[in-house]
Amino acid sequence: MVPTAALAPGQPAAVAATPAGTLPPFDAMYAAIDARDTRFDGAFYTAVTSTGIYCRPSCPAPTPQAKNVRFVRTAAQAQQLGFRPCLRCFPEALPGTAGWDPHATLTGQALALIEDGELDGGTVPQLAQRLGTSARTLNRLLTESTGAPALAHARAHRARTAFRLLASTDLSTTDIAFTAGFGSVRQFNETMYQLFARTPGDLRAAARRSPRPTAPGTPVSLSARLRYGGALDLDGLLRWFGARTLPGVDRVDAGSYSVGLRLPRGAGQARIGVDSTGQLRAHLVLDDAADLPAAVATARHLFDLDADSAAIDSSLSRHEWLTESVAHRPGARLPGEPTLTESLLRAICTQQVSVAAGRAQLTRLVQTVRDGDATATEPTRLLAFPSAAEALATLPGWFRGPGARRQALERTLALLAEAGEPADRDGTAALLERVGALKGVGPWTLAYAALRSVGDPDVDLSGDAALLSRARTLGLAQDRRGLETLLGTTRPWRSYAALHLWG
Template structure:
């Protein structure tokens, strides 16, 4: 979008927050870059240049605006609605792969050369993978500086910097302030600041593009929560997280203009990954205006959208975990699926401490489940075979499911497994892999809603009618599910 100069200028002049994260405005006369909704008086159009990423602005020598804090914008919705190389690379960078494995590790996961990755990212985003990862480290550093009382040396390494000098230089270049000055600007009474006596705990706000309807989002997560791994407590959805350097617990509370997030981590180096996975879980980088506008073109869906706009797709923090849970949920009730999953968790999950609630375990990793005696699984023999085949493929790496997955390829691999039909493959594509166009025409709830609304109810006819909803059929599923009186559709009390 940053190449459409006229449209960008209009967005900046109207301070339109819907475009935050889509592009960034760099001001030639001041040397700063801003989000489109920056509250200051817009500069003259001839003094504006537009970049597709904060990293590109930093590469061009601009520093972040201290007023609008552009690094706190929601992420670009482009990376959640595409499955091409650039989108998959951006999802991996957000998941911390460059910091942990370097650019060669990023390239290996995507099956391309480092030169190809760098060339395509530079062409579309104005910055290569190292610059994009550096911008993310700077944002993590600012967050830790402003919301914790940690010493700067600990913050530097927790944010992923190789040295304190690099940390200091980067913060000065990006924010035009030293780390100490950045902390001094934050009021000591800031409610987001975590007390020094709470080790590993960070409180922060997760921004999103309005509108956001929390009912089906948190209702679905709470209604399907696996005991020990997830819970709804005191108005927050809480769950355990398996992370690269350790584990953590996330508590997510819906607010009118943000999601309140409290993360308790065993290793602070996992902070950017934990934030990225929580945002992905709640689909916070979606563009609800574009999605709802498209769905409103269908006269049957329009009243549903107008009644409760901004529905998101409840996703996952762990693609392999969700795939296992999808198999456990085949042809059984929500309660039965939770029971099956809880048994696996209590028998094979890693125990964790949760002094603030009732979480007890991490969901078992595929390698742990692959070692389980199939005869000990209390489920029909055919589903048992489906589950053991799945976890075996996940454990040996022959079925890669992750943020870098190519959606059509992953779906084809799932359908090739015994016991995997279209419903299971598509629900994994929708909620685990993040395909915004995944559709469930065989789902009983969808077919029931279709009949009640006068839509075709047979899978083939409904799929044909749903062509007009593309590329947002996964969101149409949320609106159709919402016609049912089911706990997944209501925010818990």
């Protein structure tokens, strides 16, 4: 028997889905699909009774009327109910969770490896052997769960990478072809025309060519334009980062934010700020040009550039207690962090202490690791935040605090060092669930880490002491339950509401 779906008020329970408690309220999910926010993709699916089609929340099609919408937890449930996948957003391209796809782990690993360029120089049989299966089985499972075999995913990944580089960099089309993983310029041109019905030159229009050599394995320094929609509260982001910078890891100066990065193929630095023409750009220095797509994606995440700030501001401004703040800070964005390890360490080390005290703790960590690194020969160069393994190995030398918190750190760092940094949002969610089962790690730590590491737009931060203090000062809530209720009225944008309340 299929459980009952989450329904709008007054709707008959005619369509089955998951128990209502496992999904956000109907109004929150409807606001999410109206904003077309990709961060909700995979969290639920939209089934439209008037068309018999189901979509992911970010589908670009016109938002259906609420009376025709049913929300379900998985694509499998939508299919079971007779809904067909949308041909505009391809919801089948999102692998299902382990709850409905017993091979989700295998397909997820395969997709992560393909995204990391495994098939740029390798073959499907080699990929299958690495995953402990056959090429035939791998292609069958990928086709069943995503609608496409391995080579199709590799082709789509190269095309997405190339399109991003065409739109955001000054690289020549030849450099883009090889950086994106294509075997030849001819293959690149044919693929882009087949997928977009445009030549690469048409896609980028009048963008300038770059004379820099950018073949994989070659160091590169370049500038990438960062496009975004709606307003951008750049000052708010810089204030946030500025209060939390760590010497040798990141800094704020001259209206820009600079940070060291650990990328798939090497180290890098990013400086993000507005240029003389008013365009937001990321100035990147990379050890390996092939890391350019990952570096651009990280820069976008740090400034939350894929969020629809207009939709978020419009929704939040309807709440009287947020109207003034939204008007004063249009385009408030969630400040991101490059890794889950950094997000969790910042959360644990600043728990029940001031931001300054937590910052001092993490400064000791960075200095301890850097002092023991013989390769850190450039004192002025920004390096990536220490890895979980580095933080764990040096814990006695930098941590100052209660024994219980030290033990929580040890357990968390050991798990992170063993698991490694997750490759995507689903991997992060799964790893956070494992971290949450550890003794000494509470809901606030998990919520804060989700906000910073993946930009979760709807986390519950009602356990935050600073938020509660602010709410009391403003007469909005007197206790945690009251704050939880207050923030709950802003779903699915609780994270942004908390950002405004923090001030």
